[in-house]
Amino acid sequence: MEEKEKRSPQEEQEKKEVPREESKEETRKAEEKNRVEVEELKSYIATLEEKVKKLENLAKASNERYIALQKELEFIKDHHRKQLKEKDLYGIEKFAKDLLEVVDNFERALKHMEKLEGCKEAYTGVEMIYRQLLRVFEKYGIVPVEVEKFDHALCEAVGTVPTDEVEENTILEVVQKGYKLHDKVLRPAKVIVAVPKNQGIT
Secondary structure (H helix, E strand, O other): OOOOOOOOOHHHHHHHHHHHHHHHHHHHHHHHHHHHHHHHHHHHHHHHHHHHHHHHHHHHHHHHHHHHHHHHHHHHHHHHHHHHHHHHHHOOOOHHHHHHHHHHHHHHHHHHOOOOOHHHHHHHHHHHHHHHHHHHHHHHOOOOOOOOOOOOOEEEEEEEEOOOOOOOOEEEEEEEOOOOOOEEEOEEEEEEEEEEEOOOOO
């Protein structure tokens, strides 16, 4: 039989330490590899987070722009609707103002014909046309201004009468009728107004 090679205790110890050093090196390499992988993963996550943040900001800006465009569109729609409504209500304003002179002439003619004899039939015919014209006016929102007290928005004072018999600013006489187109004054009424005696200027 061959005799086993005898090693000294020191040799035996060195033999045991070699695998232990190799194991430590492998562990160190594995840890280093893990550390690198973790750093790469952190960097990747940070990149993704940055992209997500940019997308969120972009989405927020797009949403704000969308809301702003919606508001702008609603404003344009409202403005357009208002213009159409005003056109519908007041589109005949100039034409209506011209017709007021026709109504004035009818009223002057009727007033003159009342004093004439033998004009009853003619008067009736003219009055019929006059009232027909007033009905057309009313159909399109053209109505006379009706006030008892002087109102700067509706009237134009063409004269004053000093008196204590009625309240100040009472309308004593309508020299020329005023008219409105819906809620807009086409022509203010020309009136004579009562004032206190010490303020009268005629």
